[in-house]
Amino acid sequence: MDVVFSAMRPTGRLHLGHMAGALTNWVLFQDNYDCYYSIVDWHALMSDYADPSGLALNSREVLLDWLSVGLDPEKCAIFIQSHVTEHIELHMALSMIAPLGWLERNPTYKDQILNLRNKDLSTYGFLGYPVLMASDILVYKANKVPVGEDQSAHLEISRELARRFNNFYGRNVFPEPETLLTHYPKIPGTDGRKMSKSYGNSLDIADEIPVLDKKIRTMMTDPARERRTDPGDPNKCPVWDLQKFFNDDESQMREIPAGCRTASIGCIDCKKMLIAHVTKRMTPIHERRAKFAGRDDELADILADGAKKARDKAGRTMSEVYDVLNMPKQ
Ligand code: TRP
Numbered sequence: 001m002d003v004v005f006s007a008m009r010p011t012g013r014l015h016l017g018h019m020a021g022a023l024t025n026w027v028l029f030q031d032n033y034d035c036y037y038s039i040v041d042w043h044a045l046m047s048d049y050a051d052p053s054g055l056a057l058n059s060r061e062v063l064l065d066w067l068s069v070g071l072d073p074e075k076c077a078i079f080i081q082s083h084v085t086e087h088i089e090l091h092m093a094l095s096m097i098a099p100l101g102w103l104e105r106n107p108t109y110k111d112q113i114l115n116l117r118n119k120d121l122s123t124y125g126f127l128g129y130p131v132l133m134a135s136d137i138l139v140y141k142a143n144k145v146p147v148g149e150d151q152s153a154h155l156e157i158s159r160e161l162a163r164r165f166n167n168f169y170g171r172n173v174f175p176e177p178e179t180l181l182t183h184y185p186k187i188p189g190t191d192g193r194k195m196s197k198s199y200g201n202s203l204d205i206a207d208e209i210p211v212l213d214k215k216i217r218t219m220m221t222d223p224a225r226e227r228r229t230d231p232g233d234p235n236k237c238p239v240w241d242l243q244k245f246f247n248d249d250e251s252q253m254r255e256i257p258a259g260c261r262t263a264s265i266g267c268i269d270c271k272k273m274l275i276a277h278v279t280k281r282m283t284p285i286h287e288r289r290a291k292f293a294g295r296d297d298e299l300a301d302i303l304a305d306g307a308k309k310a311r312d313k314a315g316r317t318m319s320e321v322y323d324v325l326n327m328p329k330q
Contacts, residue, residue: 001033001034002032002033002034002143002144003033003034003035003036003140003141003142003143003144004029004033004034004035004036004142004144004145004146004180005035005036005037005038005136005137005140005142005144005145005177006022006026006036006037006038006145006146006147007037007038007039007040007043007081007133007136008022008039008040008062009039009040009041009043009044010039010040010041010044010055010058010059010061010062011044011048011058011197012054012058012061012197013061013062013065013197013204013205013206014061014062014065014204014205015195015197015202015203015204015205016187016195016202016203016204016205016242016245017187017189017194017195017196017202018065018205019069019205020184020185020187020245021148021184021185021187022146022147022148023065023066023069023070023071024069025146025180025182025183026071026076026146027069027070027071027072029076029146029180030071030072030075030076031075033144035075035076035077036076036077036079036140036142036310036313037066037071037076037077037078037079038078038079038080038081038084038136038310039059039062039063039078039079039080039081040081040132040136041055041059041080041081041082042081042082042087042088042132043081043129043132043133044058045125046123046125046126046128046129046132047112047116047119047121047126048119049123049125050119050120059080060299061206063078063299063302063303064206064289064292064293064299065205065206065289066078067288067289067292067302068205068206068285068286068288068289068292069205069285070285070288073302073305073306077305077306077307077309077310078302078303078306079303079306079307079309079310080303080307081136083303083307083310084139084307084310084311084314086139086311086314086315086317086318087132087135087136087139087314088135089318089321090135090138090139090314090317090318090321091128091131091132091135093165093321093325094131094134094135094138094161094165095128095131097161097164097165097168098128098131098161100127102130102157102160103127103128103130103131103157104127106130106153106154106157107153108129108130108150108151108153108154109126109127109129109130112126129154130153130154130157130158131157131161133154133157133158134157134158134161134162137158137177138158138161138162138165138174138177138317139313139314139317139318140310140313140314140317141174141175141313141317142175142177143175143176143177143178144177144178144180145158145177145178145179145180146179146180146182147179147180148184149184151179152179155177155178155179158177159176159177159178162174162175162176162177163176169324169325170324171320171324173317173320173321173324185241185244185245186241186244187241187242187245188238188241188242189201189202189203189238190202190203190215190216190218190219190220190238191220191238192220192238203215203216205282205285205289206286206289208286209278209279209282209283209286212275212278212279212282213275213279216239216242216271216274216275216278217268217271217275219238219239219271220238221237221238221239221267221270222234222236222237222260223236224236225260225263225266225267228263228266228267229263230263231260231261231262231263232260232261232263232267233260233261234256234257234260234261237260239267239270239271239274240256240257240260240270242274242278243256243270243273243274243277246274246277246278246281247273247274247277248277249273249277252273256270256273
């Protein structure tokens with residue numbers, strides 16, 4: 001059976017971009033693959049090492065978001081990276097063979113150092129970000145990794161490290177993980193830019209309906225529609241992108257773009273329809289979130305079970321790793 005691994009860093013509540021792009025697919029994979037989904041706190045620490053005060057709470061928020069959208073601990077392993085120390089052990093083994101050049105040339109590494117100027121990322125740990133990522137994946141011998149385009153350079157390094165390890169030690173310990181390319185609908189933020197917490201333009205999964213309602217009502221539309229009577233172009237409107245994800249009413253989906261182009265419907269009408277669909281989709285998600293949020297014991301059990309399942313698999317891989325490295329365990 002194919003093994004799927006994916007992960008998110010616990011940096012706070014997730015937004016509709018995460019839901020549409022990643023989580024909806026993760027939920028589908030649970031039924032067809034052996035899935036491991038990890039909240040990667042060590043990865044968050046690589047950039048937030050100066051202030052880890054939010055880590056535990058942020059991990060809890062991510063867990064709640066995951067459960068609320070339908071990740072099912074009966075079907076997949078859901079766990080915190082630091083609870084499964086095998087990730088760190090493999091990270092050490094892969095560090096030995098990871099050429100500095102591969103890491104220094106990694107385009108994401110260079111970007112992040114330039115973009116996150118308020119953090120000093122010229123650390124030993126941060127340079128090894130892709131090595132830890134490779135360890136996350138390879139410790140489960142995962143062969144399918146659903147990630148966005150922005151992670152493809154990292155995935156390439158994972159494959160190269162798998163190949164290099166196998167070559168060095170003359171055994172096919174690791175399969176080469178492939179990117180599981182999935183449908184990524186475009187989910188812009190309220191200002192039309194990419195949805196991102198740091199831009200302050202996000203619609204969060206946990207936002208209550210009145211909050212979502214307000215954010216959508218004040219959302220930017222095609223700037224050409226200054227007055228109600230000005231025609232617009234749906235392809236220039238971020239609300240239309242959200243309609244495509246949330247609106248499953250076929251006749252509305254014909255009426256809206258036609259009405260926008262001829263100004264027979266206004267942006268407010270269009271947004272009202274969207275809000276109704278968002279409400280319908282998000283209400284059961286919020287109900288699940290509220291249910292789990294009141295049960296800390298259950299959350300702890302879910303994480304403990306997930307870590308156990310993960311450790312079983314990761315432990316078997318590490319036995320092989322120690323074996324090929326000629327480091328027999330007592
Ligand atoms: N780097 C990923 C991100 O920022 C998170 C991540 C860590 C990951 N380890 C992974 C994703 C392994 C896929 C596989 O989003």
